[in-house]
Amino acid sequence: MTPELQRALQTCASEPIHLSGAIQPHGYLISCRLPDWSIHHVSANIEALTGAPPEAMLRQPLREFLTGDVIQTIAETVGFSDPGGPAQRAAVANIGPLAALCEVSVHAADGLVHIEVEPQQRGAGDRSPTVVAQTMIARVAQGEDEEAFHERVAEQVRQLTGYDRVMVYRFRHDDAGEVVAEARDADVPSYLGLRYPASDIPAQARRLYLHNRIRVIPDACYAPVPVLPDRTAGGQPLDLSQMSLRSVSPVHLEYLANMGVAASMSISIVAGGRLWGLIACHHRQVRHVPPGVRAAADLFGLFVSMRVAAREQQQAARIEDDARGARDALALRLSQSGNGRAALAGELDVVLRTLPADGAALLQAGRWQAAGRAPAAAAIAGLDAWLARAAHGGAPVATSRADDWCAQPGSTDGIAGVLALPLDPARGEWLLFFRCEQVEDVRWAGRPDEPFVIDADGTRIGPRASFAAWNETVRGASEPWSDADLRMAARLQLVLRDHYRTADARIAPHEELRARRGRLELDDHRSRLRQMSELLESLVHVSPAETEVLAERISRLEQDLQRLALASGSDLGALATV
Template structure:
């Protein structure tokens, strides 16, 4: 990468896209202060709706422009919401001297109530969002096949919105993205299977996708409408990150135009508190998606997120249950052995089941023991050199063969390595290995040319070509996940406990307490993941919601009773 491009990319990553100071022209913005609903900011186009010049509206009351029932609906909606939470659709009503029928959405951020107003197109209210959303959910919920599920998701969103192309786009471990499902018009180029570099959706954009689940651009050729005034009383620019109407980065608009896309929408897919992916929609001509349809898309996106998060949670629980069974069996076998160090090499086949891996190796008493796919003895010096350089008191991991092997031949078709320091003083290590994943990757344009840079090197633009470009990737494995490393850490505790207990190097009670703390941390994370699933329960009826509340109350009572029992025992 050239220095000019490197510097331009760094500036792009720092662009404060949530402080654009403008909205898109298909709607209007009024920002008020409570409790008197005094207007503080408006979009410059507000006169077209209210008949009052934008400069004359600040410091007046919202009640001069909206009926009391609409103001009441806004008040009730923000009462149910959280500060800095996503905007909620609040009401439909007639506004202005022309009695324009409009959708109103509202949220609270920065101490202000932000009201987004969008005129309703003809026929926008013909379908009930709840009924349509439930029908969509029923159609995708009928399959347990992962690929079929994602394909049905793309098809249902296309049926709902009418876009030319709808894709399910998944972020990979390196923040690049891959199209894993697609539904599109026959004349549209297919993007299924293409990969996009991480720079296409920079870090600050991914953060906004977490905050704002739905993003819509009805016309990529729009002229931004300024918000007046563009700064608050403290002189700071307004944070518009939660606005559905927020004007987007000019670089992104150019990116869409370079793809031949005139309108777009994205629906965030979240799992485990992170942005898992997007449902990305493209259209060749401008296309307005009214708030009612977006409400259905939002409900559907929450369900999709819930299903994906639940699937990942089930896989994590199954992996942890298997790893715990291996640790328990290993602990019993080593406890029954006369010398754990002598017994451990015979247990490598069991240890291979402690983590998702292809093989295991043990460096003990200056000898190399292995099981499954593991490096030959000739490759061990390079492995030990990496461990002496990068190893520490806990697990150390890499997905790249170049980190520990002296060339592809030395790696022997392996790439990933995760090592546990059994005894740092003696240089004793237990290692797990993963085979390299030889991939023929098809990129949407060259990943080493993600942007263009102008002659002065100060500004960047998106690439103009999205033609498929292929490369063969070697020397890398599936990365070791955080869950892999947590399971490895618990295995290390079990082994060190046996080591130290035999040599009376520490109080086993302290090791038991460490293990208990790790287990409790695991349970807390499980509860957090369960709480995230509740975001996807918006489609359930009152009966199911009451059942959830009862179960949660019972869990709270059980935990409190357990705490009281423990405290009484300690007393």
């Protein structure tokens, strides 16, 4: 990565897009402070709605510009909402001297009540959003096939909104995104199957998609409308995170223009508290989507999120049930063996069922035993070096990349991911799980190593201009180890450590008894040697023949003592002192 590209990525990742200080021009903003409902912020275009210029509205009570019944409805909506939560639809009301029919939404944040107002065309969105969403849900709810479900979701959203192209866009583990389903007009290019680098939707943008489930840009060539004043009473920039009208990053608008997109809408898909993906909508002309239609899309998006989350939970529960059954079977076998430490090497086939992995290996004091797809014993040196760098605190450690633990990743026989459980690191004892590399032929929407256009002096960045398919073969990495994998590994580690302690407790008394017996035998030999020494001192008048016989017997005795010393591990020098 060049220094210029690195600076561009850092600039993009640090852009405070939630502090834009402006809204899109298709609506109006009024921000009040309770309990007196005094107006503290307005959008610069507010006069077109209320007939009063912005400076005439600031510090004035809201009742001077909205009727009491509208304010009461807004107050009730705020009362039922959580502070910091997303905006809620409050009313459809006639506002201003021209009695313009408007959709009113509201949310509370940082001590302010933010009221967003959008003019509504008469007759637009007459159908109940709830009824529309229920109809859409009924059309996609049948069937268990995930790919077909995503396709039906894209089709239903396109029928509802009329956009030229609707995509289901899923985030991967590395924050890159991939189009997994698409419904489109025949005249627009297909993006199905294309992958987009993580920099296309940076981290702060993904966080905002969690706050705003629906994001609409009716006209990507709009001129932003400033919020007056753009700072709070404390001098801080006004946080617009939860506002549906918030003006978006100029880089994003240029990105849309480079794609030939004049209007867009996105619906967040949230599973387990994280942004799973988006339902992304594109149109070639300016397109205003009525608030009622957006409300139906929001309800439909909530259903899609729940369906995705439920599917993931079912898959996780099935994997955990299988792992629990394997752990129970392993625990039973180890307990029946009498020595779980010694028996583990013979149970690697069962061990392999306790985690989603392709192979497992046991490293015990340099000995290597494996089951399934695992590297050869020659990989021990590289694994040892990686464990020395990565292991800490006795917790499982994992990597999905072969180059983390092998200097020559091409020599791993297709193995890339490793998850290691420390069983007894002091003795060099580890249990390792392996995953095969995922060889992928990826179709990128443009080159992923060229996510920005940088000017000559590096002071301005813009999005890439090309989205033509660019193919790349990716090797050397496995499916990443998930948090669920690490939790299952930690549970297996507890089971094995418990059996290790039990085995060590059984072995310890036996070893102590054998050592005690050895000490008693040694004391007995020492006593007999003393007696023999005393006897030898008394043998003064012995014939030469008898001396020869005695010397031969003493030589045999010394040999026996040497063998005894070697067998018992005692010091022969200690015996020689008697």
